[in-house]
Amino acid sequence: MSVTVRVPAKVNVGLAVGPARPDGFHDLANVFLAVGLHDEVTAAPAPGLELTCSGPGARQVPLDGTNLAARAARLLAGRHGLAPDVHLHIAKDIPVAGGMAGGSADAAGALVACDALWGTGTSEAELLDLCAELGSDVPFSLLGGAALGRGRGELLTPLPVGGTFHWVFAVADGGLSTPAVYREFDRLAQDRTVPPPEASAGLLAALRDGDAAALAAALANDLQPAALSLRPALADTLAAGRAAGALAALVSGSGPTCAFLTADASAATEVAGALTASGTCRTARVTTAPAPGATLLP
Ligand code: C5P
Numbered sequence: 001m002s003v004t005v006r007v008p009a010k011v012n013v014g015l016a017v018g019p020a021r022p023d024g025f026h027d028l029a030n031v032f033l034a035v036g037l038h039d040e041v042t043a044a045p046a047p048g049l050e051l052t053c054s055g056p057g058a059r060q061v062p063l064d065g066t067n068l069a070a071r072a073a074r075l076l077a078g079r080h081g082l083a084p085d086v087h088l089h090i091a092k093d094i095p096v097a098g099g100m101a102g103g104s105a106d107a108a109g110a111l112v113a114c115d116a117l118w119g120t121g122t123s124e125a126e127l128l129d130l131c132a133e134l135g136s137d138v139p140f141s142l143l144g145g146a147a148l149g150r151g152r153g154e155l156l157t158p159l160p161v162g163g164t165f166h167w168v169f170a171v172a173d174g175g176l177s178t179p180a181v182y183r184e185f186d187r188l189a190q191d192r193t194v195p196p197p198e199a200s201a202g203l204l205a206a207l208r209d210g211d212a213a214a215l216a217a218a219l220a221n222d223l224q225p226a227a228l229s230l231r232p233a234l235a236d237t238l239a240a241g242r243a244a245g246a247l248a249a250l251v252s253g254s255g256p257t258c259a260f261l262t263a264d265a266s267a268a269t270e271v272a273g274a275l276t277a278s279g280t281c282r283t284a285r286v287t288t289a290p291a292p293g294a295t296l297l298p
Helices: 068-079 102-118 124-134 138-143 178-188 201-209 212-218 224-230 234-243 265-278
Strands: 003-020 026-044 049-054 086-091 146-150 155-158 165-171 248-251 258-262 283-289
Touching (some): 003 102, 003 138, 003 178, 003 212, 026 102, 026 138, 026 165, 049 068, 068 086, 068 102, 086 102, 102 124, 102 138, 138 146, 138 155, 165 212, 165 234, 178 224, 201 212, 212 248, 212 258, 224 234, 224 248, 234 248, 234 258
Parallel strands (some): 049 086
Antiparallel strands (some): 026 086, 026 146, 026 283, 146 155, 165 283, 248 258
C-alpha cells in the first residue's frame, strides 16, 4: 500500500521584506499564490527512512537527512513516538532552488502522505504547526490557494481569489540560495531604514476581483533587486517576457525563476514561445493560478 500527495508551487505576488530580526529571519508581508506546477510525494512502507527522487532537476535534490521531506517524516514520527519507517519518492516537476517553494512543497506533501500511511490522524492545525517548524514557506504549501503570510511568512491568513490568472514561468539554469538572496537584500539596504512590511490593499483587491490588469500593476517583490544583483542576466529574461506582451514580469520569490502574468491563455502561450526563443532561460512553463494545496490522490 502506498499514498501519493500532490503539492503546488507558489509565486509571491507581493513580497514586502522588513528589517533583519535578531533571529536572522526577516518579518514579511508575503502574499502567496499557489500555481499549477506540482510535485508528487509518494509514501510507501519500508524498513527505515528511504528517499528517492525523479524528474527534471532531480540530481540537484539532496537525498540525505537534510532533505526537507525526510525531515518532515522524522518530525511527524517523533511527534507520535514512531520510527520514521517510510520510503518517500518525490516526482519533481517544480524547479529546484527556483524560488517557487519546491522543497517546501515536498515537506508539506511528505507530512500529509506519512500521516495517511501511518494513520496518525493529525489535524490541519497541528499539520500547520509542524509545517512552520520545517520552514517559513511550508505552511502555505499545505494550504494552497492564496494567503497573506506574516511573521517570517508562516502565520497565514487565507485570501479570496475571484478568478483564474494565467502565468508563464521562465526556469533558469541553476538555482539561487534563499539565505544568500536575503543577505544581499541586507547588504543593499545597509544605508537606508527598511520600513515595516505591509501588504498593498490594491494587490488584495486585484486577487479578490480576479482582475489580471490590476494584479499586474500591483505585483511587487522586495527580493528582486537582490536576486538581480546576484544574477544580472535575469534582467534580460524579464525584458524578453515584457517585450512578448506579458502584463507584468517579476522574479519569483528569491529567484532565479522569473514569473510573467498574462491576460489570457493564448497570450501565455505566446510569451512562453518568445521566452524559449530568446535564449534567456532554460525552459518556459505555462500554467494557471490559484491551485489547491497538498491533496491526497485517490
Ligand atoms: O524558513 P526557511 O528555512 O525557508 O528560510 C531559509 C532562509 O531564508 C533563512 O535561513 C533565512 O536566511 C532566510 N529567511 C529570512 N526571512 C524569512 C524567511 C527566510 O531571512 N522570513
